[in-house]
Each structure stands twice: as structure tokens, then as C-alpha cells.
Amino acid sequence: MKKLIALAIFVGLPLLAVLTYWNIYNGLVSSDEAVRQTYAQVQNVMQRQADLIPNLVETVKGYAAHENKTLTEVTEARSKLSAVARLDPAKLAGDPELQKKLIEAQAAMGQAINGINATVTKEAYPQLQANENFKTLMAELSGSQNRIAVERRRNQLAVQAYNLKTRTALSGLVAQRHGFDPKPYFEASTAAQAGPPQVKF
Amino acid sequence: MRNIIAAIAFIVAASAAWAQVPPLTGRINDVAGVLSNADKSALEHKLEAVEQMEGHPQVAVILPATMGGLDIERFANDVFHAWKLGQSGKDNGVLIVIAPKERKWRIEVGYGLEGAIPDGRAKTILSQDMDPHLKGGKTDFYGALDAAITTITADIAKEKTKSPPESNGEGTVIGIIVGMAGIAFFLVILIGGFFSSRRQLREEERQAEVQRRQRAAQLAMEDAARARSDYYSQPVQRRTYPSRSFATGAGVGAAAASTPKRKTSSDDYSSPTSSWGSSSSGSSDSSSSSSWGSSDSGSSFGGGGGDSGGGGASSGD
Numbered sequence: 001m002k003k004l005i006a007l008a009i010f011v012g013l014p015l016l017a018v019l020t021y022w023n024i025y026n027g028l029v030s031s032d033e034a035v036r037q038t039y040a041q042v043q044n045v046m047q048r049q050a051d052l053i054p055n056l057v058e059t060v061k062g063y064a065a066h067e068n069k070t071l072t073e074v075t076e077a078r079s080k081l082s083a084v085a086r087l088d089p090a091k092l093a094g095d096p097e098l099q100k101k102l103i104e105a106q107a108a109m110g111q112a113i114n115g116i117n118a119t120v121t122k123e124a125y126p127q128l129q130a131n132e133n134f135k136t137l138m139a140e141l142s143g144s145q146n147r148i149a150v151e152r153r154r155n156q157l158a159v160q161a162y163n164l165k166t167r168t169a170l171s172g173l174v175a176q177r178h179g180f181d182p183k184p185y186f187e188a189s190t191a192a193q194a195g196p197p198q199v200k201f
Numbered sequence: 202m203r204n205i206i207a208a209i210a211f212i213v214a215a216s217a218a219w220a221q222v223p224p225l226t227g228r229i230n231d232v233a234g235v236l237s238n239a240d241k242s243a244l245e246h247k248l249e250a251v252e253q254m255e256g257h258p259q260v261a262v263i264l265p266a267t268m269g270g271l272d273i274e275r276f277a278n279d280v281f282h283a284w285k286l287g288q289s290g291k292d293n294g295v296l297i298v299i300a301p302k303e304r305k306w307r308i309e310v311g312y313g314l315e316g317a318i319p320d321g322r323a324k325t326i327l328s329q330d331m332d333p334h335l336k337g338g339k340t341d342f343y344g345a346l347d348a349a350i351t352t353i354t355a356d357i358a359k360e361k362t363k364s365p366p367e368s369n370g371e372g373t374v375i376g377i378i379v380g381m382a383g384i385a386f387f388l389v390i391l392i393g394g395f396f397s398s399r400r401q402l403r404e405e406e407r408q409a410e411v412q413r414r415q416r417a418a419q420l421a422m423e424d425a426a427r428a429r430s431d432y433y434s435q436p437v438q439r440r441t442y443p444s445r446s447f448a449t450g451a452g453v454g455a456a457a458a459s460t461p462k463r464k465t466s467s468d469d470y471s472s473p474t475s476s477w478g479s480s481s482s483g484s485s486d487s488s489s490s491s492s493w494g495s496s497d498s499g500s501s502f503g504g505g506g507g508d509s510g511g512g513g514a515s516s517g518d
Contacts, residue, residue, distance in 0.1 A: 030408075037408050045510070136321030139514050143320030146274045150511035 049144035287507025305517035317360030
């Protein structure tokens with residue numbers, strides 16, 4: 001009987017320790033991966049928005065040939081957005097500078113959309129306002145802003161879950177040993193916090 | 202000690218990240234109490250019929266007493282996420298929100314129905330079907346819901362008939378082979394990962410889901426690029442976006458190959474629809490994937506159900 005207990009202690013405990021360690025390590029790896037995936041998802045919805053812009057420019061051009069300023073702005077915003085959407089999510093996850101760029105690109109796009117919105121509503125292009133293409137595009141664009149907000153929130157949750165693991169008692173030790181550092185938060189800029197642009201006609 | 206405090210702070214922060222969501226009580230969740238019983242049951246019947254359609258899409262309605270100071274976009278997404286509308290892996294749910302107090306309304310569309318109801322279409326439904334009953338302080342909630350549900354149902358049906366058949370002969374054979382490989386893989390995982398937690402498995406499942414979405418988004422982009430400016434004025438032959446299910450003919454190659462092969466035995470297509478009432482106990486398994494809005498916490502492999510990425514449109518006074 002005593003032998004059995006001794007066996008249990010000498011074999012069972014180390015085994016349990018190893019399995020716990022393994023479990024914690026795997027948990028860290030999958031949280032880390034989840035963070036990257038959420039960045040990729042944010043970039044995805046950004047690219048989706050960028051891809052809508054050429055259609056918008058085409059539609060608006062037909063009605064407001066002289067309104068070049070807003071169109072240039074939106075085209076510039078688009079190229080910024082496309083550029084950040086192509087960044088490597090793994091790099092993005094650890095680099096606050098790149099994250100800042102991402103946020104700025106989104107904010108710039110939000111402003112550009114609002115700019116077109118304001119021009120069209122205030123300066124009265126009644127035909128453009130009534131244009132079905134235009135209405136649909138603007139709805140898709142503001143929907144895209146909302147999608148970006150949603151995916152960014154999910155990203156924050158994933159980073160939170162990951163950081164929690166790198167800091168709490170046992171898994172914190174494992175994380176330190178294997179170089180799982182806490183990740184910077186992908187914080188909302190003031191412009192982006194204002195929510196998706198509203199489309200009102 | 203500091204670690205523990207940090208942990209608690211994090212947990213509090215994390216739980217604060219999702220809004221407080223009213224419990225799912227049925228298809229029509231009239232928390233504000235503005236619908237008569239007769240109206241409610243009429244709408245319930247309409248929504249029941251939607252679930253008999255192919256793929257068992259789910260449409261739910263909430264009329265919150267208050268949105269707790271949140272934007273309607275945020276509120277709608279949180280409710281959708283918590284209720285997990287739509288079938289697992291298909292995300293074919295729609296949530297209609299009307300906030301009588303805040304005077305805002307929104308149609309939130311699950312990932313899987315963004316093809317049938319893109320944001321532009323959602324906006325059109327709002328302005329044609331809902332705004333006339335609600336805008337300018339009007340309170341014909343029943344009229345707005347009735348009209349919107351009719352249109353949404355028609356849109357979903359249209360999309361279904363446009364998409365190619367779910368499986369042809371060859372697809373089925375491939376499906377079976379992939380399925381068998383999946384079962385073998387599943388057994389290995391089951392034995393090998395006996396001690397790893399359920400949460401980890403869910404994590405992987407979610408990553409697979411993200412990959413699938415990326416693929417879907419990519420296809421959507423290609424569609425948009427190809428169709429240029431006449432995209433919205435002419436009917437576009439839409440593709441079926443890859444789903445996690447293995448029975449889908451074309452999706453098998455790309456999507457299935459990269460996903461952990463766990464969902465193979467799930468009977469998304471065959472199970473009868475609509476057992477009502479959600480459970481948070483986490484005892485449900487993949488065979489209950491078509492139960493109504495089955496809720497969080499560890500249903501073993503199927504995840505909880507559908508999700509939305511903020512598709513849809515909003516309106517208000």
C-alpha cells in the first residue's frame with residue numbers, strides 16, 4: 001500500500017506537472033494565434049472598405065465633375081487603407097507604431113466619407129442624392145466602418161485574454177520563459193471613437 | 202498578490218467589454234412591452250416559417266426597454282453575438298432591433314447572410330419597409346416589423362435559389378472521404394489531447410472560422426472589383442462563400458483542407474429545426490447545432506451558433 005502511494009507521488013505528480021505545463025504552453029500559443037487572427041480580420045474589413053471606393057468615385061464623378069477635392073481625399077484615404085491592410089498581422093500585433101498607422105488610416109477614411117456626405121447633402125446635388133448607386137455605396141461604406149469597429153473590439157478582447165495569460169500566476173511564468181510578452185492594446189483614436197459615419201438623406 | 206489583483210482587474214475589464222444583453226426568450230423579444238399579444242404571435246408565426254427554409258436561417262426581433270447608452274450598432278452586435286443567431290458555421294441569422302425609447306432601429310445581418318442582404322440592401326429595407334411606420338415619432342412597430350420580415354424572408358429565399366446545389370455526386374464522395382479523414386483525425390485529437398481544455402479546442406475552431414471569413418471576404422472583394430460601377434444596378438451572379446461544412450460541393454477543397462476536421466459529423470443539413478430555448482449549461486453537442494440560439498460556454502465542437510460582424514444598416518429619428 002505504501003509502495004503504491006509512493007509510486008503515485010513519484011510518477012503521478014511529475015506527470016501532472018508536465019501535463020499542466022504543456023496545457024499552459026498550448027494555451028499561450030493559441031491565444032497568441034488568436035490575437036494575430038483578429039488583426040488579420042481587422043485588415044480584411046479595411047480592405048473590403050477600400051475596395052468600395054473606386055465604385056464610389058466613379059458614381060460621384062458623373063455628377064460632380066468639379067468637386068475634385070473630396071474625391072482626391074477619398075482616393076488618398078483609400079491608398080492608405082490598402083497599404084495598412086497588407087501589413088503582416090504578426091508584425092502588427094507587436095508594434096504600436098504600425099497599429100497607430102492602421103487607426104489613422106481608418107480615421108482618415110471616416111473623415112473622407114463624411115466629407116463626401118457633407119458635400120452632397122449641403123451643397124445639394126439632388127440627382128446624386130437620389131442616385132440608387134450612390135445611396136447603396138454610402139450605406140456599404142458606413143457599414144464597413146461599423147464592421148471595422150466590431151472587429152477591432154474583438155481584437156481588443158483577444159489581446160486582453162492573451163495579456164491576462166501572460167500575467168497571471170502560473171501561466172505568467174511559462175510565458176516569461178518562452179518569451180510571450182504582453183501585447184500593446186490597439187487603442188481607439190478619438191476620431192474613430194465617434195462611431196461609424198451616419199448616412200442621412 | 203499583485204498578479205491576482207491584476208487578474209481580477211483584467212477579468213472585470215474583459216467582462217465589461219460586452220454589453221449587458223437581455224436574455225433570449227423567443228423569436229420576438231419585446232422587452233419594452235410595446236406589442237400586443239396578437240401582434241406578437243402573428244410575427245412569431247412568420248418567423249417560424251423562415252426557419253423551415255433551406256439551411257434553417259433564424260430571424261429574431263428585439264425591442265429593448267433601453268440600450269443602456271450604447272450606439273444601436275454596438276448594441277445590436279452585442280445582442281447578436283450573445284444570442285448566437287443562425288446555425289453554427291453558417292452564421293445565417295438576422296436581428297431586427299427597434300429601440301422605442303431611443304427612437305432608433307437597425308437590421309443586423311449575420312456573416313452568412315451578407316450575400317443575401319448586403320448593407321445597401323439593408324438600408325433599402327429600412328427606408329422602404331420600416332421608416333414609413335416609424336419615422337417622425339410614429340409607433341407602428343408591428344407594421345414596421347411585419348413589412349421588414351416579409352422583405353427579409355423574400356431576400357433570403359432569393360439568395361437560396363440563386364446558389365448552386367449544395368452537393369453533387371462527386372462533391373458527396375469527396376465529402377465522405379474528407380469526413381472519414383476528419384473522424385480519424387478527431388479520434389487522434391481525442392486521445393492525444395485528453396488533458397487539454399475544451400477552451401483550447403474552441404479557440405482552434407474560432408481560428409478556422411476566421412480563416413473562412415477571410416476567404417469569404419476575399420471572394421466578396423473579387424466580386425466587387427469585377428463588377429465595377431454597374432455592380433449595384435445590375436443583378437450579380439453571387440457566389441456561395443465557403444462555409445465550414447464539408448457537404449458544400451465547391452467549398453470542400455479550399456475551406457475544408459485548412460480547417461481542423463472536427464465538425465464533420467455535425468448534421469447541420471439534416472437535423473430538424475427549432476428546438477426552442479437556449480441553454481448556458483454547455484451540455485449541448487454538435488447534434489443540437491440547429492437549436493434556437495443555443496448559448497455560450499463550451500458546447501463541445503459546434504461552437505454556440507452564428508455570429509455577425511456588424512453587417513447591416515441603421516436608421517432612426
